Amino acid sequence: MLDLFFTAFCLAFLGAGLKRPFLFVLAYAYIDIVAPQKVSWGFLTHIPISLIAFSCALLGWMVAEDKNGIRVSPRQFVLLLLLVYCGLTTRTADFPVEAAAKWSWVWKALVFALFLPLTLRTRLRIEALTLTMVLSVGVIVIGGGIKTLSSGGGYGELRLLVNDNTGLYEGSIISAVAMGIIPLALWLANHGTIFKPDWKAKLFAAGICFSCLLMPVGTQARTGLICAVVLAVMMLRSTKRRMLYIGVLCAGALVAVPLLPSSFTERMGTIKNHQADQSASTRVAVWKWTIEFAKTHPFGGGFDAFRQNSVSYDTVKADYAGDNNAAIETDHIEEKGRAYHSAYFEMLGEQGYPGLALWLLLHLMGVFQMEVIRRRYRNNPPEGFAWVAPLADALQQAQMCYLVGSTFVGIAFQPFCYMLVGLQCGLSAYIGRVRRAAPVPFVQRRPVPAQQQAGTAAMEIS
């Protein structure tokens, strides 16, 4: 039944694309996020549905889309450079087979991010992609939220639709991504045109946001909690009634903390004392190894270069019995082939300093670009453009969540994050087209200084 449902939905989505080719783009985004081929077990698992959707999107764009006024932005150029560079490092990778396996999905994410801005020609398209991303992540987080409410979840215990600890179905990744989705859902609830911003849209957005906030609790991923704090601070910057916002946050925290499962608070406590926690200690050890590795391999070791690492460290656990009595327990741990657990070190180890620089440039340009748009349209926006500054703000917040969250999770090439990049480039290109299309007078009047104006007025009176 479920299999039939997913098959019918995908076919209907692709069928709608025959009438409006842009829907192929949305179909690919949906398939990339939800991965219906993983959720179902029949027909969809036997066909390359993702490849079919992408081919349709590309073909639809080439054949039926208006390509006038399209410009490749500097950010897309950086993305292209990153794509080429990653392709080159794959050819000389330390682990050619594993590197080729990762490259097989990385290039698709990068090419799609390059392609997305070319298709986002209208405001409705930008909104439609945002809505598709939010609803697709909703497929994962709504269930995750309900399960957390009913059972409390647990580290590595929360089962999200499929029992597959990869992609967005991995606890830490979905926790970080869920935080990034919150500002986008709020934007849709306030400025959407596909679903009018009435009480129903706001209620659903509130539900999605609550589910997203429950993800760090359910998965007990520390990354999610850190992202939630970052998001709260970022939202403080853009909220109008700051004192009310702080009050609501404090009240919410006071109500929520006693209700949180004790396993969650214990795990979050290890953020302060990483030496007691093996997972956190492994990360620090792998990061140190990566810095040393980059000294001898400045151009990186190619994808999956972490497989050659070997790290050892001591975990220190103190059991306090009161009255200055504490039992210190030290364990020496040796591990091999541990993943980076950080997008920054993932880039450094796999792509070296040039790759890390390109990746940082790509994302920092995004933060800057969104800030420019936000400031330009924040005060007195032209009629019909009141949605621009809030969207730029939401995209910036989502990206900051990603940039902070990716410090602790290896999501440098997570396709969802490149969709965010594509969306930002699309918004920026759209604003550029609108500005270019605005009528500019052939002869612009010079601003008349106030003194001269006063003088002219006096002469007229006399």
Place this chain on the structure above:
Amino acid sequence: MIDKITIFVPHILMALMIWKLVHRPDLDDDPALPNRRQPLLGHRATRFEADDRRPDA
């Protein structure tokens, strides 16, 4: 049951979204941008009108 809710609710909304998008003209032509199809049609219409106005027509 939870899995069914998490699958059906967003999918129904996505189906609604697709239905609405198929019927929205501003999906392809943004009202804030100059319509690239209009001038072409307009130009053609003017030419036909001009043909009609010719004395030999």
